[in-house]
Amino acid sequence: xxxxxxxxxxxxxx
Amino acid sequence: xxxxxxxxxxxxxxxxxxxxxxxxxxxxxxxxxxxxxxxxxxxxxxxxxxxxxxxxxxxxxxxxxxxxxxxxxxxxxxxxxxxxxxxxxxxxxxxxxxxxxxxxxxxxxxxxxxxxxxxxxxxxxxxxxxxxxxxxxxxxxxxxxxxxxxxxxxxxxxxxxxxxxxxxxxxxxxxxxxxxxxxxxxxxxxxxxxxxxxxxxxxxxxxxxxxxxxxxxxxxxxxxxxxxxxxxxxxxxxxxxxxxxxxxxxxxxxxxx
Numbered sequence: 347x348x349x350x351x352x353x354x355x356x357x358x359x360x
Numbered sequence: 361x362x363x364x365x366x367x368x369x370x371x372x373x374x375x376x377x378x379x380x381x382x383x384x385x386x387x388x389x390x391x392x393x394x395x396x397x398x399x400x401x402x403x404x405x406x407x408x409x410x411x412x413x414x415x416x417x418x419x420x421x422x423x424x425x426x427x428x429x430x431x432x433x434x435x436x437x438x439x440x441x442x443x444x445x446x447x448x449x450x451x452x453x454x455x456x457x458x459x460x461x462x463x464x465x466x467x468x469x470x471x472x473x474x475x476x477x478x479x480x481x482x483x484x485x486x487x488x489x490x491x492x493x494x495x496x497x498x499x500x501x502x503x504x505x506x507x508x509x510x511x512x513x514x515x516x517x518x519x520x521x522x523x524x525x526x527x528x529x530x531x532x533x534x535x536x537x538x539x540x541x542x543x544x545x546x547x548x549x550x551x552x553x554x555x556x557x558x559x560x561x562x563x564x565x566x567x568x569x570x571x572x573x574x575x576x577x578x579x580x581x582x583x584x585x586x587x588x589x590x591x592x593x594x595x596x597x598x599x600x601x602x603x604x605x606x607x608x609x610x611x612x613x614x615x616x617x
Contacts (some may be wrong), residue, residue: 348517348566348614353400353407356594356612358487 361453362390362426365419369448369463371412371581371601376436378578378599378607379408382571383432385481390426394605395450398485406571407594407610409488416604418447428452428459429481438474452478488610493588493596494561495522499542500553501585501599505576507540512569514538517614521564522589527557531569552583563589566614572597575609 366372379386379399386399386408394413400406414420442448442463449462462473507529511518515531515538522528526543545555578599579585588596594610601607 347617349617350403350405350568350614351612352404353594353610353612354404354484354486356610357407358489359484 361451362422363419363449363451364390364395364414364417364421365447365449366412366416367418367447369442369446370444371604372448373439373442373444374578374580375410375412375601375607376432376439378575378581379410380432380436381577382406382574382609383408385429385431385479385483387481387483388428388430390422390428390452392422394420396605398488399483400486401571405568405612406574407486407488409606409608409610411605412601413605416601419449424454426452426454429479430459430476431479434476438476441472441474491588491590491593492560493593494559494563494590495527496558496586496588497522497527497542497555498558498584498586499527499555501576501579501582503542503555504585504587505579507542508569508572508576511538511540512573516569517566518569518572519564519566520587520589520595521562522557522559523562524559527555527587550583554584563591565589565591565595567595567611568614571609571611575611578607578609581607 383399397410445466446463451460511531515533519530529540544557575597582599586598597609599607
Protein backbone atom coordinates (compact mmCIF):
# COMPACT_ATOMS: atom_id res chain seq x y z
CA UNK A 347 0.00 0.00 0.00
CA UNK A 348 0.99 3.59 -0.63
CA UNK A 349 0.53 6.62 1.54
CA UNK A 350 0.37 10.20 0.43
CA UNK A 351 3.16 12.62 1.30
CA UNK A 352 2.49 16.30 2.00
CA UNK A 353 3.66 18.83 -0.56
CA UNK A 354 5.04 21.35 1.93
CA UNK A 355 7.85 19.06 3.01
CA UNK A 356 9.45 19.44 -0.41
CA UNK A 357 9.48 23.22 -0.40
CA UNK A 358 11.13 25.94 1.64
CA UNK A 359 9.04 27.55 4.36
CA UNK A 360 9.09 31.23 5.13
CA UNK B 361 -3.61 51.33 -7.37
CA UNK B 362 -3.54 48.51 -9.84
CA UNK B 363 -5.16 48.11 -13.22
CA UNK B 364 -4.62 45.20 -15.62
CA UNK B 365 -6.29 44.94 -18.99
CA UNK B 366 -6.33 41.52 -20.61
CA UNK B 367 -7.58 41.46 -24.20
CA UNK B 368 -7.84 37.68 -24.18
CA UNK B 369 -10.15 37.62 -21.18
CA UNK B 370 -11.02 33.97 -21.81
CA UNK B 371 -7.56 33.06 -20.47
CA UNK B 372 -8.54 34.23 -17.01
CA UNK B 373 -11.84 32.37 -17.23
CA UNK B 374 -9.95 29.18 -18.17
CA UNK B 375 -7.46 29.63 -15.32
CA UNK B 376 -10.30 29.92 -12.81
CA UNK B 377 -12.05 26.82 -14.14
CA UNK B 378 -8.77 24.94 -13.86
CA UNK B 379 -8.09 25.75 -10.20
CA UNK B 380 -11.36 26.58 -8.44
CA UNK B 381 -12.13 22.99 -7.47
CA UNK B 382 -8.64 22.40 -6.10
CA UNK B 383 -8.15 25.62 -4.14
CA UNK B 384 -10.84 27.44 -2.15
CA UNK B 385 -9.20 30.73 -1.14
CA UNK B 386 -5.96 32.24 -2.37
CA UNK B 387 -3.93 35.42 -2.35
CA UNK B 388 -3.26 36.88 -5.77
CA UNK B 389 0.09 38.67 -5.66
CA UNK B 390 0.39 41.69 -7.90
CA UNK B 391 3.75 43.26 -8.65
CA UNK B 392 5.54 44.93 -11.54
CA UNK B 393 6.53 41.43 -12.72
CA UNK B 394 2.97 40.25 -13.08
CA UNK B 395 -0.05 38.66 -11.52
CA UNK B 396 0.67 35.45 -9.63
CA UNK B 397 -0.79 32.97 -7.23
CA UNK B 398 0.53 30.15 -5.11
CA UNK B 399 -1.82 27.98 -3.11
CA UNK B 400 -2.12 24.49 -1.68
CA UNK B 401 -5.20 22.33 -1.88
CA UNK B 402 -7.07 21.74 1.38
CA UNK B 403 -5.29 18.46 2.10
CA UNK B 404 -1.83 20.00 1.46
CA UNK B 405 -0.91 17.36 -1.08
CA UNK B 406 -0.88 19.57 -4.19
CA UNK B 407 0.28 23.10 -4.87
CA UNK B 408 -0.87 25.41 -7.66
CA UNK B 409 1.40 28.13 -9.05
CA UNK B 410 0.14 30.62 -11.61
CA UNK B 411 2.13 33.35 -13.33
CA UNK B 412 0.73 35.89 -15.79
CA UNK B 413 3.61 38.23 -16.71
CA UNK B 414 2.90 41.93 -17.02
CA UNK B 415 4.12 41.98 -20.66
CA UNK B 416 1.21 39.74 -21.62
CA UNK B 417 -1.35 42.39 -20.65
CA UNK B 418 -2.37 45.16 -23.01
CA UNK B 419 -2.18 47.57 -20.11
CA UNK B 420 -0.55 46.80 -16.76
CA UNK B 421 -0.24 49.25 -13.93
CA UNK B 422 0.80 48.21 -10.43
CA UNK B 423 2.06 51.09 -8.30
CA UNK B 424 3.04 48.92 -5.37
CA UNK B 425 2.99 45.23 -4.53
CA UNK B 426 -0.47 44.16 -3.51
CA UNK B 427 -1.82 40.90 -2.19
CA UNK B 428 -5.50 40.31 -2.90
CA UNK B 429 -7.25 37.51 -1.01
CA UNK B 430 -10.06 36.01 -3.03
CA UNK B 431 -12.48 33.15 -2.75
CA UNK B 432 -11.92 31.37 -6.04
CA UNK B 433 -15.45 30.08 -6.28
CA UNK B 434 -16.81 33.61 -6.01
CA UNK B 435 -14.23 34.92 -8.46
CA UNK B 436 -15.22 32.18 -10.88
CA UNK B 437 -18.89 33.15 -10.54
CA UNK B 438 -18.01 36.69 -11.54
CA UNK B 439 -15.73 35.73 -14.42
CA UNK B 440 -18.40 33.39 -15.78
CA UNK B 441 -20.40 36.57 -16.45
CA UNK B 442 -17.73 37.68 -18.95
CA UNK B 443 -18.20 36.60 -22.56
CA UNK B 444 -15.48 34.43 -24.08
CA UNK B 445 -14.42 37.25 -26.42
CA UNK B 446 -14.62 39.95 -23.76
CA UNK B 447 -11.70 42.10 -22.67
CA UNK B 448 -11.28 41.82 -18.89
CA UNK B 449 -9.86 44.61 -16.74
CA UNK B 450 -9.02 44.05 -13.06
CA UNK B 451 -8.84 47.12 -10.84
CA UNK B 452 -8.14 47.66 -7.14
CA UNK B 453 -7.06 50.50 -4.89
CA UNK B 454 -4.15 50.18 -2.46
CA UNK B 455 -5.51 49.18 0.93
CA UNK B 456 -9.03 48.77 -0.42
CA UNK B 457 -11.23 45.81 0.33
CA UNK B 458 -12.77 45.30 -3.08
CA UNK B 459 -11.60 44.28 -6.53
CA UNK B 460 -13.44 45.33 -9.68
CA UNK B 461 -13.72 43.16 -12.76
CA UNK B 462 -14.72 45.07 -15.88
CA UNK B 463 -15.86 43.22 -18.98
CA UNK B 464 -15.98 44.87 -22.41
CA UNK B 465 -17.52 43.18 -25.41
CA UNK B 466 -15.24 43.19 -28.49
CA UNK B 467 -17.48 45.73 -30.25
CA UNK B 468 -17.48 47.93 -27.11
CA UNK B 469 -21.29 48.01 -27.04
CA UNK B 470 -21.60 46.28 -23.65
CA UNK B 471 -19.56 47.19 -20.62
CA UNK B 472 -20.13 45.52 -17.25
CA UNK B 473 -18.44 45.93 -13.94
CA UNK B 474 -18.56 43.53 -11.05
CA UNK B 475 -17.21 44.33 -7.61
CA UNK B 476 -16.07 41.55 -5.34
CA UNK B 477 -15.16 41.73 -1.67
CA UNK B 478 -11.58 40.81 -0.86
CA UNK B 479 -10.73 38.58 2.09
CA UNK B 480 -7.89 38.35 4.57
CA UNK B 481 -6.20 35.05 3.94
CA UNK B 482 -3.26 33.92 5.97
CA UNK B 483 -1.30 31.74 3.64
CA UNK B 484 2.23 30.58 3.82
CA UNK B 485 4.33 31.30 0.73
CA UNK B 486 6.55 28.34 0.05
CA UNK B 487 9.84 28.65 -1.76
CA UNK B 488 9.98 26.35 -4.76
CA UNK B 489 13.60 25.49 -5.50
CA UNK B 490 14.71 25.22 -9.13
CA UNK B 491 15.36 21.56 -9.78
CA UNK B 492 16.93 19.31 -12.35
CA UNK B 493 14.51 16.55 -13.21
CA UNK B 494 15.40 12.97 -14.03
CA UNK B 495 12.78 12.86 -16.77
CA UNK B 496 10.59 15.42 -18.54
CA UNK B 497 7.76 14.34 -20.82
CA UNK B 498 5.97 16.77 -23.09
CA UNK B 499 2.81 15.52 -24.74
CA UNK B 500 -0.49 16.78 -26.16
CA UNK B 501 -2.62 18.06 -23.26
CA UNK B 502 -5.76 16.38 -24.61
CA UNK B 503 -3.96 13.02 -24.76
CA UNK B 504 -2.83 13.32 -21.14
CA UNK B 505 -6.37 14.25 -20.10
CA UNK B 506 -7.78 11.23 -21.91
CA UNK B 507 -5.27 8.88 -20.27
CA UNK B 508 -6.01 10.17 -16.74
CA UNK B 509 -9.76 9.91 -17.33
CA UNK B 510 -9.53 6.41 -18.79
CA UNK B 511 -7.30 5.08 -16.02
CA UNK B 512 -9.45 6.54 -13.25
CA UNK B 513 -12.32 4.30 -14.32
CA UNK B 514 -10.12 1.33 -13.43
CA UNK B 515 -7.94 2.38 -10.49
CA UNK B 516 -7.27 5.14 -7.96
CA UNK B 517 -3.56 5.61 -8.51
CA UNK B 518 -1.34 5.85 -11.55
CA UNK B 519 2.26 4.74 -11.81
CA UNK B 520 4.10 6.91 -14.31
CA UNK B 521 7.31 5.27 -15.54
CA UNK B 522 9.74 6.83 -17.97
CA UNK B 523 12.22 4.60 -19.75
CA UNK B 524 14.02 4.65 -23.10
CA UNK B 525 10.93 2.92 -24.52
CA UNK B 526 8.63 5.79 -23.66
CA UNK B 527 6.33 6.87 -20.85
CA UNK B 528 4.05 4.28 -19.30
CA UNK B 529 0.90 5.06 -17.32
CA UNK B 530 -0.31 2.07 -15.29
CA UNK B 531 -3.13 1.43 -12.90
CA UNK B 532 -4.73 -1.50 -11.12
CA UNK B 533 -8.13 -1.89 -9.52
CA UNK B 534 -10.82 -4.41 -8.53
CA UNK B 535 -11.88 -5.08 -12.13
CA UNK B 536 -8.37 -5.44 -13.56
CA UNK B 537 -5.40 -3.42 -14.68
CA UNK B 538 -4.29 -1.12 -17.50
CA UNK B 539 -1.05 0.05 -19.08
CA UNK B 540 -0.80 2.84 -21.63
CA UNK B 541 2.57 3.45 -23.26
CA UNK B 542 3.28 6.63 -25.22
CA UNK B 543 6.42 6.61 -27.31
CA UNK B 544 8.39 9.62 -28.36
CA UNK B 545 6.83 10.99 -31.54
CA UNK B 546 8.27 14.12 -33.06
CA UNK B 547 7.26 13.39 -36.67
CA UNK B 548 4.03 15.33 -36.48
CA UNK B 549 2.82 18.35 -38.46
CA UNK B 550 2.51 20.65 -35.45
CA UNK B 551 5.01 20.80 -32.57
CA UNK B 552 2.18 20.81 -29.99
CA UNK B 553 1.13 17.35 -31.19
CA UNK B 554 4.55 15.89 -30.43
CA UNK B 555 5.42 13.60 -27.58
CA UNK B 556 8.95 14.37 -26.45
CA UNK B 557 10.75 12.39 -23.76
CA UNK B 558 13.87 13.89 -22.20
CA UNK B 559 15.25 11.17 -19.99
CA UNK B 560 18.42 11.63 -17.96
CA UNK B 561 17.53 8.70 -15.73
CA UNK B 562 14.56 6.31 -15.72
CA UNK B 563 11.98 7.22 -13.10
CA UNK B 564 8.82 5.60 -11.76
CA UNK B 565 6.43 7.42 -9.43
CA UNK B 566 2.94 6.78 -8.03
CA UNK B 567 0.23 9.47 -7.86
CA UNK B 568 -3.44 9.76 -6.95
CA UNK B 569 -5.54 9.90 -10.14
CA UNK B 570 -8.06 12.15 -8.40
CA UNK B 571 -5.47 14.94 -8.43
CA UNK B 572 -4.27 14.23 -11.95
CA UNK B 573 -7.84 14.51 -13.21
CA UNK B 574 -8.24 17.77 -11.37
CA UNK B 575 -5.08 19.18 -13.01
CA UNK B 576 -6.34 18.26 -16.48
CA UNK B 577 -9.09 20.86 -16.08
CA UNK B 578 -6.34 23.21 -17.32
CA UNK B 579 -6.32 21.45 -20.72
CA UNK B 580 -8.16 24.33 -22.51
CA UNK B 581 -5.21 26.61 -21.63
CA UNK B 582 -2.60 24.87 -23.71
CA UNK B 583 -2.16 22.35 -26.51
CA UNK B 584 0.63 20.59 -24.70
CA UNK B 585 1.48 19.66 -21.14
CA UNK B 586 4.80 18.79 -19.56
CA UNK B 587 5.38 16.32 -16.74
CA UNK B 588 8.65 16.80 -14.84
CA UNK B 589 9.66 13.94 -12.58
CA UNK B 590 12.38 12.99 -10.15
CA UNK B 591 12.25 10.24 -7.59
CA UNK B 592 12.74 12.60 -4.64
CA UNK B 593 10.62 15.54 -5.82
CA UNK B 594 6.97 16.36 -6.46
CA UNK B 595 5.67 15.88 -9.98
CA UNK B 596 5.28 19.16 -11.90
CA UNK B 597 2.42 19.27 -14.39
CA UNK B 598 2.85 22.46 -16.41
CA UNK B 599 0.49 24.13 -18.85
CA UNK B 600 2.13 27.07 -20.62
CA UNK B 601 -0.11 30.08 -21.13
CA UNK B 602 0.88 31.51 -24.52
CA UNK B 603 3.02 34.68 -24.29
CA UNK B 604 2.09 35.19 -20.63
CA UNK B 605 3.35 32.55 -18.27
CA UNK B 606 2.19 29.22 -16.90
CA UNK B 607 -0.11 27.29 -14.67
CA UNK B 608 1.82 24.64 -12.73
CA UNK B 609 0.56 21.92 -10.45
CA UNK B 610 2.93 20.24 -8.01
CA UNK B 611 1.88 16.89 -6.60
CA UNK B 612 3.68 14.99 -3.89
CA UNK B 613 4.25 11.37 -4.82
CA UNK B 614 2.70 8.50 -2.91
CA UNK B 615 5.29 6.45 -1.08
CA UNK B 616 5.27 2.81 -0.10
CA UNK B 617 4.28 2.14 3.47
